Amino acid sequence: MSTPTTPPHSRLPFFVYGTLRPGEVNHDLFLRGRTLREEPARLTGAVLYDGPGYPYAVEEPGGVVAGELVTARPGTFARLVAELDRLEEYTPGDPRNLYERVAREVTTADAGPALAWVYVAAPRVVARLRARGRLVEGGDWLARR
Incomplete structure (x- = not known):
């Protein structure tokens, strides 16, 4: 239930694209056993940069x-x-x-578009990444290996 200080979309699902994805270290530490559903999805209008052991959208x-x-x-x-x-x-x-948590539309193969929380690079990080960061080709952290 929303309160006047809590936006109505506050209990959105999360779009995860790096170390919180299944098979990655933070998935087990933070998400295992705490999720109702996990399904492949895509965030359009963003690119992925390689960070020090984790990515930035x-x-x-x-x-x-x-x-x-x-x-x-x-x-x-x-x-x-x-x-x-x-x-x-x-x-x-x-x-x-380092990141900002923002509500963005993502797309799943089965359910179509959905609003989700996404952690995107904060403005000061974006400037550094655009100046000298390394893009993750194809936008898939798991495929970078």
């Missing part, structure tokens, strides 16, 4: 990022979003953020 027209749409089990959302915010070094309004 940067919003950019024409790009596509591969990942999963993850829906939290009932009763786990509040704790999960707090833990993911810490993992992604995101605090609302903090200029030192």
Whole structure:
């Protein structure tokens, strides 16, 4: 249930594209046993940059990022979003953020479009990545190996 300080879309699923994807280290640490559904999805309008052991999604027209749409089990959302915010070094309004958590439309093969939380690179990180970052070709973190 939404409160006046909580946007109505606050309990959205998450679009994960890096170390939170199945088979990656943070999936087991943060998501295993806490999800209702996980399904392949795509985020259009973004590209992926290689980071120090994890990727950054940067919003950019024409790009596509591969990942999963993850829906939290009932009763786990509040704790999960707090833990993911810490993992992604995101605090609302903090200029030192590595990521920003934003609501974006993603597309799944079965269900079509869905609104989801996505952690995208924060503005100060975007500038550095665009200047000297390395793109992950094809926008799929798992295929980079």
